[in-house]
Amino acid sequence: MADDIKISKKKPSFPVSENLNAYLSEYRRNIELPILYSDLLRFQGSVIVYDDNDEDTLWIRVYYSDSDRKEIDLSLKKVYSYLVSDGGDWILKYLNVDAIDYCTFGNSKPFRIKVRNILNDNYTYFYVKKADASRIYGLEIEHMLSPYSLNFLVCEDTLIEEHIAGIPGDEFIKNSLDDRTEMEKAQIAKEFIKFNERCTITLLGDMRSYNYVIIPIHDFDQVIFKIRAIDFDQQSYEGKLKIYMPQFFKENFKMVKMVQSKIQEESIEQYKIEERSIVAKRIISYRNRLNALLNCMQSDKISNKKNVNNLKEEIYNYSHDKNFRKCESMGEIVKFILDFVKRNYENVSTSRL
Structure with missing residues (x-):
């Protein structure tokens, strides 16, 4: 909520x-x-x-x-x-x-x-x-x-x-969301779930409605909507996990209500798993480049000690993975989150072979 x-x-x-x-x-x-x-x-x-x-x-x-x-x-x-x-x-x-x-x-x-x-x-x-x-x-x-x-x-x-083109999220919610068809609202709700999951995985914070855009794409028999971040100022800085979850910002209240009314609990979990799997595949595809970036990030100071300590405890309580308690920087936290996502994906994929 x-x-x-x-x-x-x-x-x-x-x-x-x-x-x-x-x-x-x-x-x-x-x-x-x-x-x-x-x-x-x-x-x-x-x-x-x-x-x-x-x-x-x-x-x-x-x-x-x-x-x-x-x-x-x-x-x-x-x-x-x-x-x-x-x-x-x-x-x-x-x-x-x-x-x-x-x-x-x-x-x-x-x-x-x-x-x-x-x-x-x-x-x-x-x-x-x-x-x-x-x-x-x-x-x-x-x-x-x-x-x-x-x-x-x-x-x-x-x-x-x-420049990232699109309709600012706050303007779309205020002026266009209510005019969408019921099918379009369900599709936007699905996209918001996936967007929310991706922001949480990558620790991209402060995704209030004016920090992302809605992009309508005309398919041959429908219009689909994508959600894309446009502001990266709050990447891996804050110490509260909720800040990396767009669902908890009051500016996104109408989007959250739409998810609750249009998407069943089983489907919400399905879409989260889909997004985590897609991110895991990208982690594997960009392995060398991503590792090079994370090596820089782990040794870099991009937050303060208080935020790091608070966030790693919140993520530990959320995931029950003891690796997070060992983290000394925001870069390490991001690395362990991505490792966690990739590991779970590979374990499930291997079990199905």
């Missing part, structure tokens, strides 16, 4: 360690960029960005001096080329930076860059954020263990993230 969970108001930003930096270089996530997060902070002024209903979006549109803007626009177009193409300058003449927005809400304080193709007016976004090790771990884990690939780059203290 949805609850009122308290999350740390200000999670510290953790620096990228030498080991993590080497991992990012190995897998081509680390690259020299022509502009850094700090460069974008030189804006001279701003105006509030309102939505179509004239409500404050919590973003401000920033502007720069004429001399700075020319250099910044060129650099941002080069970043876009690195992110989505081969990094060549050939694409730059087709691009225009339409807007640079800044958000002071939340921990990452991102810049949102709107890039438009001048030949056809198609546009997309990417984000420039201050690099945070826990967020990077979250992005990499999501890339390997979720159904979705993630595109991002790191340079010194700067993180570049590709």
